[in-house]
Structures are given as structure tokens and as C-alpha cells.
Amino acid sequence: MSAVSACPACSAAPAAEALAAAQAPREVNLALSLPGIHCAACISSVERALSAFPGVHGARVNLTLKRAQIEADPEVTAEQLAAKLETLGFEAHELDSGALRATETDQAGRDLLMRLAVSGFASMNVMLLSVAVWSGAEAATRDLFHWLSAAITLPAIAFSAQPFFLHAYSALRAGRLNMDVPISLAIALALVTSLWETSLSGEHAYFDAALTLTFFLLAGRYLDHRARAVARSAAEELAALEVPRALRFEDGAPVQVSVSELRIGDVILVRPGGRMPVDGVISEGRSELDRALLTGETLPVLAEPGQAVSAGEVNLTGPLNIRVTAVGEDSSLYRMAQLVAVAESGRSNYTSLADKAAKLYAPGVHILSALSFLGWLIYSGDMRMALNIAAAVLIITCPCALGLAVPAVTTAASGRLFRKGLLIKDGTAMERLAKVDTVVFDKTGTLTQGQPKLINLMDHDARARGVAFALASGSAHPLAQGVVAAMTATKLTPAQLTDIREVPGYGTEAYWNGARVRLGRASWVGAEQGERIATWLQIGGENPAPFYFEDALRQGAQELIDDLKAKGIAMHLISGDALAPVRALANTLGLENWSANALPVEKADFINALKAKGAHVLMVGDGLNDTAALSTANVSISPASALDAARVASDIVLLGNTLAPIGGAITVAQKATLRIKENFQIATLYNIIAVPFAIAGLATPLIAALAMSSSSITVSLNALRLGREK
Amino acid sequence: MNVLAYLIPISLILGGVGLAAFIYSVRTKQYDDPDGNAARILSDEWDDSPKP
16 A cells, blocks of 8 residues: 555556557467468478568468468568568468458367267277177176166266257257257157166166267267368358458558448548449549449449449559448448348248258157057056167167268268369258259359450551550550460560550550550540450551450350250350340350340349249359349359359359369269268168167167167268269 | 276276377367378478477
8 A cells, every 4th residue: 555655656657558568469360371382391481481570479370271370560461471472482362360260269169079079988988888788798797887887878978968958958948849859858768768777677778879879960960060160261261361451541641441440531542453442432543443343344444533433343553542432331232232131031941951851850750759658558558668668769760860861961072072172151052053954154254254365466567566565564454464465475575665654544655766656445546435345556646456355264164064055954144244245255155045234133033033934043153243143043153253242142152263163063962962862761761670670679779779870870981972983 | 707897997097098188189279280280290390399
């Protein structure tokens, strides 16, 4: 007390220090995605490079997730680290650690694994004791073994089978029946009758059956959880790749802020190549906008002060200052998301095969076991025997095989699809994909790459080509880059130009042998813009000459179309782009059904009309204008390059650059669904054989154990066949 | 049959040791990066204890 009053500042100083420390964290956690790493040498060189970076305290690479976690001083940014790794030849992308946090600790998975281990340990020990009983242990020895089994089983079940008990309890409280109710009842009844038998020195105890049941069912649950967790973490990584940041002008200088902090009236800077984070109006600057993701148009649009821009458009040539006019719920992005939400609620009606089986199974088992209990009670009047038989019926009909039938197959199938470059986001997507008979494609960014390719290079003489090459080299505009790519391929040397400058929104200008040369928009060089994508070259006072472009086909597009045609699947092309490019693409690919100038709502309506005719529709699309259609369709696929909203709306994400795996995916999905049905048949067959024994009172614990294990193993092996097939 | 008095506790203890080792390995996140662990064994750089 006296110390405090003697020197108030002394005690205040540490408090202030603590406050400062809390406000400015001494260490930040950064995450980088490293899609290219694959070996031990990669790991050590990445870790060495990151650890050597000034300000980095520690770095650890996770090869399974292809990701690096870095602890560093707050001054270090992920951008710097990514740039450093790029110089060493490793592809690196910044990840939004906020979006990743959810997957860092998979508590539920670890919890299931722990329960699985405990039940596995206990069931092996009890099985050891049971084998002794089955092979002829008698009297006091048998009782001792039974009591030992009980001592191991009771705590093990109390811990391991908790998930089943909890789920069953919550289902019963809501007045429903689910798969966990018969499971919990079988486990509980087996324990009660076994304890009763043991206390009366009886012959049969089902401790081993109760534990094995728990073990197999937990294995099914864990597989199911793993498949989901892997898909979720990969999906979250895709989302985390788009770090939601914007450059806001504060006192005249752009400062990096999070998009959620933006308010109406703020002025933000969007650099060339950047995406509009919000809706707004251009207040300063000229450029061109790529609206392909929003509308499907391939032709860039001129951007001038006063023009409205929507979130998702990409700025191409010059820096733009945007005054924010809508954020959050008012933005066009949000309105699009609402269309998706409405469509999604329609899709959730789908009942998976597993749910259908459970609906038949749960009441059936209860009725069967109750009937055999009543029947034996009336027939023999022996309560103990009747209860024993009822327990045997429940154990024999145990849904082990049913519990494994679906997760074992989906794990094998999604693992196979993942290796092919397809990420299954939704559990029932595989079953829905198997039924597809109609495919609807978007054009820009889906069937095409969204990157223009020069097609009439040789129409120009060498002089014009040299000048165009030199002019195009001065710009990052996609058309200019297309010119450069084509010229580089022909090993041309660029002409010697002076005073090259880019005029944002128009093109590039320079002087060549005293004459002014321009490459850019039609109106800028005095030409007429046709409906084809073109950039125009003007040398001095000569007539402008057009360089025509075509949107290059995405890799594997032709293969996919041919593959689907061979499978007899109907195909439609529906695009928001103009008539001419859509017609050209449809002709190239050999698609008969196509339509252009489609609005987002029209796309969704088109799919609804197909569904009304009884078709099962797969939608493949990438843009914001596709999101409503993606969630309306029975099942949907989007490429990894798609906008975040489109990926969220689709069930399956294509990780690679090629479309070719889609055809194979449909085959795998069909096979997987077939395997699931086979598994149900196997499980049913076992029940048909074993249940009469149980009802007749002939089932011993040995028969129960044999039936249960062999059906579970058969089902798992059948599922594994899927992963091995070529 | 007196041998059972030794054998049963021994089998339980051995199984329990295995279980304890497994639980320890799960708790210390040793299953988070199976591919990385397979690759790291080939690396010349080693550390006394895994970094968190």
C-alpha cells in the first residue's frame, strides 16, 4: 500500500507497458500457400529461406496441406515473403489467416480418433478374453473372464460411444428416429443383458460385440469426418487466397484497409490488374474494365470518371479512384448472393441414399427386436431369455455395414477425384453427379480461358508486326499481352520506338522514324469497332489495321465435349456474351444448343425449365452471373479461377486448369453410387441370413461377432475396389 | 491356471502402453502432416524436438 502511494508512476508504468504490449502484438502469424512444393528438398529450402528473412522467428512447412506457417514481427508482410520465395522458384500465394483459422485445429476429428483408439484397444482385449470363453473356458474361469470383460467394456463404452448416445438423445427429444437410436439401444441392451447374465454365471455375454460394434461405427464416422474436413480445408484455402483488402485514401495517401472497414463516401484506389472490392463511381482516372466475371462479356469496357462500377470487375490499364456508393448488404455482390440463397433452399430437399436407408432401417429393427422379445416372453414366459434374444437380434442387425457402406465409398471416390483435380465440397454431390443427363456450360472463363489469342497475325506485313510488337510490349492490357505472346512465338524482333507511353483507357502511343504510331481502341485511331474483339494499329497517317482476337479455348474443353457426346449427355451453351463470339465457339466445339446475351436470371430460369422437363442438370460456370444458375442446377462445378461467390455456390471445384476430368468424374460418381447400392445389398443379405438365427434363439456371441466383422470387412473391401480401378 | 494372474495384467498393461503412446501422439499433433513427415526423414537438417 505504502509503495503504491510513494510512487504512483512506478506502478502505473508496468501497467502502461502491458497495455502497449496488448495493443501491438509482438508476433504475427502468417500463412502462405505453396502449391508447387513436393519433396524434402523443397521443404528445407523454403524453411531456410523463410527463417533467414529478417524479422521472421520461425517457419514450418506442412507438405500435406502445401502450406507454410510463419511467425514473424508485425512489420513483416506475407507479400514480402511470397516475393522472396518466388525469386527462389517456388510459387507462393498469401493466405488470409482469418479464413484459415477454422481448419487449424480439427478438434472434432481428434476427438473421434481418440474414441476410435480407445474402443479399438478395449475390443481387442475383450476379444482375447472372449476367445478363451468360446474355446471352452468353464465355471469360475468363465465368470472371471466375463467380469474382466465387463470391467474393461463399461468405461470404454462410456467414453467411446458418447457421440452415438448424444445424437440419439437429441433425435429422440425432437421426436425423430435416426440411425443412432438403434445403435445406442443395441449397445445399451447388450451391456445390460450381458451384465445380468454374468451376475447369474450365464454362458453368453455380448461385451465383445458391443465394443466391436462401437469400433466399426466409429471408423465409419471418422472416415466421413475426414473426407469432409479435407474438402472443407481445401475450400477454405481457396477462399483465403482472396485477401479482402482495399487501398483507401486517408489524408491524400492510399492506406491498406480491410474491405469490411469501408464506408459509403470513402475514396479508394484500384490499381491496374486489381478487382473492384465494392460498388462505386469512378471519381478520377481512365482505364478499361474487364466485366467477364459479372456479365460474361469478353470485350473490355472503357472506364471514365462518373461511370458506375460493380464489385468483381477487374481494372485493366490505368489506376482508378473509386468513390464507394454501396457496401455490405446494398452492394450488387450481396444481391447476387441472395439469388443464390433462394436457389439453395430449393436444393436442400435432396435425400441421400444413406438417409433413405436409415428411414427404412431404424423402425424395422426396433419392430423386429420388440416382436421377438414379446414372442419369446409369451412362448416361454422367461424374461431373461426373451431379453437375451432381443439383444441378439439388435446386435446381429447392427448397422455396422450400413454405417460403413456410404463413408467408405465416398472416401475412396473423393480421394480418387481429388487426385484427378476435383474437389467435392458437398457430401451428396457424388450421388447427384451420378444422375446427370444434361450439362449446361457458361462460356467466358469456363469453356474459354478468358484470355484473348491473336488470330490474324500473318495478315500484317513485317513492318506493322514489328511496330505492333514494340507498342504492345509497353502495356499490361490483356489484348496487348495477347499480341506480345503471339509475336514472341514467331521470334520477331520489335521495331525501335521512342517516347512510348500508355494512354489509360485508349492504348499505347509512340514515335517511329518520326511518325506517330498508335495501338489501341478503334475510336482512338479513327476506325469502326465491329463486333469482333480487336485492337487497332495506326502508323502515321495510314489507314488503321485491325488485330483480331479470339478467346482461347480452355484446356480439355474439346475432349470434355467429345467425351460427354459419347456418353449421350445433352449439352447447352448459355452465355451473357454477344451473339458472334458465342456462335463462333459453339461451332468450334460442335455444340448445337446455344444462346447468347443471357441475363443471370435467364440462366437460372433456363435450368429450371430443363429440370421441369425431368432432366438432371449439371451446371459448369465461373462468373457472378452464373451463381444463381449454379445453385439452381442439380449439381454444379466451377473452376478454381472462378469468383469466390461462384465457388461457394457450386458443389465441386475444379482445381487444375483443364476441364477434361469432368467426364471421368461423372463415371466415377456413377460407379461410386453403384458401390453404395451394392454395399447396402451386402449388408441386407447378411441380415437376411443371420436374423432368423437370432430370432430362433440360436445366435451365440461367436456367431454375432463373425457376422458383424465379416459384413463390415466385405463392405470396406468392396469400397476399396473403387480406389484401385483405373 | 494361476499363470492367468500374471498374464491378464501383463496383456492389459502392454495394451494400455500402446494406447497411451497413441493418445500422446495425437495430442502432440503428429498426424497433421503425414506427407511432410515422410519427406523430412530424407532431409539432412534435423532438430532435437519438433517445432510447434
